[in-house]
Amino acid sequence: MRATLLFLLVSTFLMGCNTVQGVGKDLEKVGEVIQQKAK
Template sequence: MRTLVLSVLVASFLSLAGCNTVKGVGQDLQKAGSAIEGAAKP
């Protein structure tokens, strides 16, 4: 259980460090949503 919690914390830290800010996370999610939406349209 301890390893799982540590793994989740490390993954969260790395994802936030990659974006630098919460705003960056929002922008990344928006781009991912746009890509999925574009792929879903005929």
């Protein structure tokens, strides 16, 4: 389950980031998802 979730997050991250600013936004979104899953 975790491997699948991680794969989806990484795939979304790689598809969505085109610029350095985009990378920052994507990392922020990934962090938010991880925080929500941890609750």
